Amino acid sequence: MLTEVDVRLMCQAVNPGNRSMKILVLNGPNLQLLGTREPGIYGRETLADIESRLRGPVADGLGVRVECRQSNHEGELVDWIGSSGGEFDGLVINPGAYTHTSVAVRDAISATGLPAIEVHLSNIHQREEFRHHSYTAPVCLGQICGLGPLGYELALQALVRYVHTRNGK
Ligand code: CA2
Secondary structure, three states: OOOHHHHHHHHHHHOHHHOOOEEEEEEOOOHHHOOOOOHHHHOOOOHHHHHHHHHHHHHHHHOOEEEEEEOOOHHHHHHHHHOOOOOOOEEEEEOHHHHHOOHHHHHHHHHHOOOEEEEEOOOHHHOOHHHOOOOOHHHOOEEEEOOOOHHHHHHHHHHHHHHHHHOOO
């Protein structure tokens, strides 16, 4: 027997314009360098590779829409987070180095009230001490780190399930 979720996913496969859930994926400073330097820490995939997989097959599999943005500027990230409430249902964010410094990014996430999941490619807890503390993790549902680009996919999956459950679907 088909559940309501099955039916919705089938409708979305036929008519992708019907997708109602929209997730914003944000990446912070220097993450545009992915795949070009430090492959031992951050891997060989570029940010464009990761984003196109999230927007394409990952979003399709989950029946949602995904928009990806990257910025090296704290204020721009704060603005994007601040205006995300009306348009998006959730946030996946790798704040990069702002994780460890930015009360402004933390306050912006907290103020949106959107469910958010923090992602780090590297295991920040295995690295320098200053990377062990995150200003942003306490205002997120959770943190995924150390799993490379897979972390973004798992975060999206978790967020979509969280929103469906919260909305009683
Ligand atoms: O592991 C992560 O995803 C980080 O958020 C990456 C940040 C770092 O400051 C955080 O502690 C952990 C750095 C992003 C810089 O990305 C680069 C990628 C390739 C080459 C150089 C930097």
